[in-house]
Amino acid sequence: MGKKVLNVEDDADIRTFVSTIVEETGHIPILAKDGEEGMQKVRGERPDLIILDILMPKESGIKMYHELKSDPSLKNIPVVMLSGVSKRTFLRSQVALTEFGDETVPEPEAYLEKPVEPEDLSEILNKILS
Amino acid sequence: MKITTMLFVSEFEELWFDALQSLLGLRKAGLNHVVFLHVIQREKVAMRRGTGYLKQEERKLREIADIRFIDWAETLFEEGMEVGAHIAIGNVVPKILSVTEIERVDLIVTARLKKGKLGELFAGSETSDLLRRAVKPVLIYNYASVSGKVGEDPFERLLLAIDWSVSSEKVLDFVLALKGSVKRVEIIHVLSEKEIGKLSKMEAHKVERENKKRLDEVCDVFAKERFDARPHLYIGNTEEQIVRGAAEHRATMIVVGTKKSSVWKEKWSGSVSHALADRSELPLLVIPADA
Numbered sequence: 001m002g003k004k005v006l007n008v009e010d011d012a013d014i015r016t017f018v019s020t021i022v023e024e025t026g027h028i029p030i031l032a033k034d035g036e037e038g039m040q041k042v043r044g045e046r047p048d049l050i051i052l053d054i055l056m057p058k059e060s061g062i063k064m065y066h067e068l069k070s071d072p073s074l075k076n077i078p079v080v081m082l083s084g085v086s087k088r089t090f091l092r093s094q095v096a097l098t099e100f101g102d103e104t105v106p107e108p109e110a111y112l113e114k115p116v117e118p119e120d121l122s123e124i125l126n127k128i129l130s
Numbered sequence: 131m132k133i134t135t136m137l138f139v140s141e142f143e144e145l146w147f148d149a150l151q152s153l154l155g156l157r158k159a160g161l162n163h164v165v166f167l168h169v170i171q172r173e174k175v176a177m178r179r180g181t182g183y184l185k186q187e188e189r190k191l192r193e194i195a196d197i198r199f200i201d202w203a204e205t206l207f208e209e210g211m212e213v214g215a216h217i218a219i220g221n222v223v224p225k226i227l228s229v230t231e232i233e234r235v236d237l238i239v240t241a242r243l244k245k246g247k248l249g250e251l252f253a254g255s256e257t258s259d260l261l262r263r264a265v266k267p268v269l270i271y272n273y274a275s276v277s278g279k280v281g282e283d284p285f286e287r288l289l290l291a292i293d294w295s296v297s298s299e300k301v302l303d304f305v306l307a308l309k310g311s312v313k314r315v316e317i318i319h320v321l322s323e324k325e326i327g328k329l330s331k332m333e334a335h336k337v338e339r340e341n342k343k344r345l346d347e348v349c350d351v352f353a354k355e356r357f358d359a360r361p362h363l364y365i366g367n368t369e370e371q372i373v374r375g376a377a378e379h380r381a382t383m384i385v386v387g388t389k390k391s392s393v394w395k396e397k398w399s400g401s402v403s404h405a406l407a408d409r410s411e412l413p414l415l416v417i418p419a420d421a
Contacts, residue, residue, distance in 0.1 A: 093208055
């Protein structure tokens with residue numbers, strides 16, 4: 001049976017692209033347009049994997065990732081970052097947030113910089129969800 | 131009235147990242163979230179005979195904005211700030227107002243907004259439209275030098291123009307909340323030359339003395355909060371004297387309040403804040419009375 005994959009992404013074209021690949025790999029896509037809606041879907045749907053963009057309205061992927069990994073009930077959900085923001089910046093931003101008093105945040109399961117090839121995304125989905 | 135979320139509206143041609151960086155001193159006053167907004171003008175992608183809606187052009191313009199925002203956001207993310215972005219198509223003022231509400235913005239930063247000549251004749255500039263409709267403070271960022279370089283923090287030396295109205299009280303409250311981000315405050319009140327001219331010498335002196343006293347009292351409030359505040363009483367045309375005062379005291383920004391009035395009333399009776407927004411060479415911060 002397919003697993004639930006939440007895609008948090010503000011670009012409608014990329015949401016369609018990711019949904020297609022999720023379905024093609026036999027899983028169920030769930031969509032959110034920003035980090036705020038993403039967190040609501042995480043709590044309501046309990047996805048098996050999250051594919052997360054960074055620069056979005058309302059709440060960024062950086063804040064959402066930090067929230068996920070700081071919540072004991074959500075921190076084990078694997079996250080694949082899919083963004084135009086570089087991995088270096090992502091890691092530095094998490095360190096900057098950590099410096100503000102929180103615990104160290106672990107790295108995501110995978111980090112894909114846009115644009116991503118469909119094969120690369122399916123391979124990562126299969127690897128994490130198998 | 132704290133500033134935690136700032137909306138930075140950029141057309142890219144008129145407001146650049148250096149302007150944003152010059153405002154990061156506001157972090158001392160609580161700023162921790164920057165939201166970018168780029169509005170693609172509808173006429174750039176609108177339906178045309180023979181070609182239809184320019185979808186490809188829209189994609190290209192969105193991509194350009196996205197790449198620019200990612201570059202700007204990376205710097206801010208690395209400093210531990212929260213960043214968001216909106217890229218929209220349509221009219222700039224309604225989009226600014228809608229994003230302000232969605233993102234619960236405390237301060238709107240924009241360059242002077244332009245409108246076609248015909249539109250300005252009948253409806254005033256986009257900037258005036260924004261000032262009329264915004265319920266949050268608006269910073270009209272003007273590059274003070276011809277080279278376009280921004281050398282200093284606009285919040286460093288403020289010129290506060292006050293007229294003892296409710297909107298002036300809002301201005302004072304707003305600036306008091308910026309403790310830590312502001313180095314010096316020049317507080318100016320302009321007496322009307324026309325009104326003073328109608329009074330006898332004795333009456334004129336009395337009016338001057340009363341206003342000076344009130345200015346001193348305001349400075350005392352700022353001094354208690356550890357601001358370096360100085361009073362200034364000018365006489366003449368309000369808009370001209372504010373600009374002169376800003377130049378004489380080397381202010382980095384002018385701060386004024388604004389009242390709600392209709393387009394036509396404003397057009398024919400004039401509004402100091404709107405006139406300054408269209409003409410001031412310095413950045414101008416306008417605080418609405420209902421902020």
